[in-house]
Amino acid sequence: MQNMEISWAFRELADLLEFEGEDFFKIRAYRRAARAIAGLEEPVEEMYRRGTLAGVPGIGKNILAKIGELIATGEMKKLQELRRKWPPGILEVMALPGIGPKRARFLHEQLGITSLAELEEAAREKKVRALRGMGVKTEQEILRSIELVRSRRGRILLPLAREIAGEVATFIQDVPGTRKVAVAGGVRRWRETVDEVRLVAAAEDPEPLLNALAGYRRVREVLERGENRIRVLTWWGVPVELEVAGPGAYGITLLRATGSAEHWRQLQALAARRGFCLDEVRDGPGSEGVASVPPVPGAPLPQEEEDIYRRLGLWPVPPELREGRGELELFAGESPPRLLEVRDIKGDLHVHSDWSDGANSILQMVQRARERGYRYVAITDHSRSLTVARGLSLERLQEQHRLIRELNEKEKDFRILTGTEVDILVRGGLDFPDEVLAGMDVVVASVHSGFRQDEETMTGRVLQAIENEYVTIIGHPTGRLLGEREAYALDLERVIEAAARHGKILEINSSPDRLDLNEHYARLARDCGVRLVVNTDAHDLRRLDEIPYGVAVARRAWLRPEDVVNTLDLPDLLELLGKKLEVGGYYGGKNS
């Protein structure tokens, strides 16, 4: 059993117990265990067998026993009981913004609500507003939330999609007859969210591969099947489509299956102008290899994507850029553009530690950053107002910075930058006074409160932060949480314009549920002369490794290394930040 499945089981257990009104701390313990399991780097099964699982914080006697049960039987009795007891739809109701366990329970008791559809009907019939403690506003809010949930239904975040794609691809790779297999579709293009996983394989005979996938243990049902294509619904509720191409048609099949549809259409048009024909590879015998770019007499059929691009007079277009937004022109020049790559990143300027709500110590985060090949990392814990995140008081902040200066004296070839993620307060202004901010290397200013303010107010808050001379970076500028929370009302064009004017850096937050700024605004910002930074906002070691998600956003925004400040070497970065290079002693604030 995979870590993810075990983690999910505990999450579901926690959700159902919450609906039942079980003790808050017990629920939190299950959630913590779920997170801990998801964050493990080794397979839980192995750790369980070796006896090392008991040492993981958050996993005690009881949870360990439940994990043992899951590993041995594939089931958890307690969870099964709860699943029998409550209809599955109640969890969706409880997940609605504004609806928690109490209200979900209340709606269930009063109106017999067991699903979103039933809740929607009740709200439309104005039955919700009649309940004690609810009114017209709540009812309308419920209808709006249901609509939002509907619009994103079936879409999943990239990390899960990549995990599914990787697992199924590995499985197909091992099927006898498979020559090669690749991930295609939106996953390969690094889209923010996807609604399916697409794979392309090369084999002489598609049959064994299609059969294998149809019988794969994580496949719930076969949705469609053709001669060389199969679409299945997986255990995760995500459709997976596998297309098998004959060896001669692999490249073109992969190209088409990667998309986007618009990119493919433009390629076809370009091919037509050059007297080629990019055909669909169709189902059915005889179609393999017909897939064409044929008419260069004597030339071999292009086997790989790259060959097809070259035949069309283009540099191979990286998958992230294949959106039909002008990339063909970009890659038609004398030399291909040099886009940002993960290996260009020399440090992370937004990282949390266990001084606030991070899970790991400064030294652990630094060690991991070193392992990634970074030359610097900024420790930017939360500021004092964010009490839920154990925001640092002035005293603790200064203590932390003293510690960092000491640590830096021992570090060679690496620099820990002092910093803060300072709250942009509800009524404007920052959570630390200027003279404190002045003494730090990196000041990330972010909004964590008052999300529902109107656009004018919110934009004013952010502009005020940009105008503060000690702020270096605006963190996760729009505050969106993919699939959970819309961006707050913000006039981003004014923000970008102000950032350009004041020389402030805008963040591309790599957290896969944020990706904030998104590719469109990142590109706009760059075009307006704003520098960007790709940060992880990591709260634990593993999340330091999420940098490729942010880099993918940057690439989809066509950013080059020089557009992104954390590709700079330390001296150049410090110069940009207006800081001196020498180690220690540069913490010049009044409070040092």
Place this chain on the structure above:
DNA sequence: GCCGTTTTCGGCCCGACTGTTTTCAGTCG
């Protein structure tokens, strides 16, 4: 539920906001 040179029992996550009330319950970050 987990955890512990403050404890094997009693802490763990608190303050603000919202919509509903007319003093508060529920939700959220």
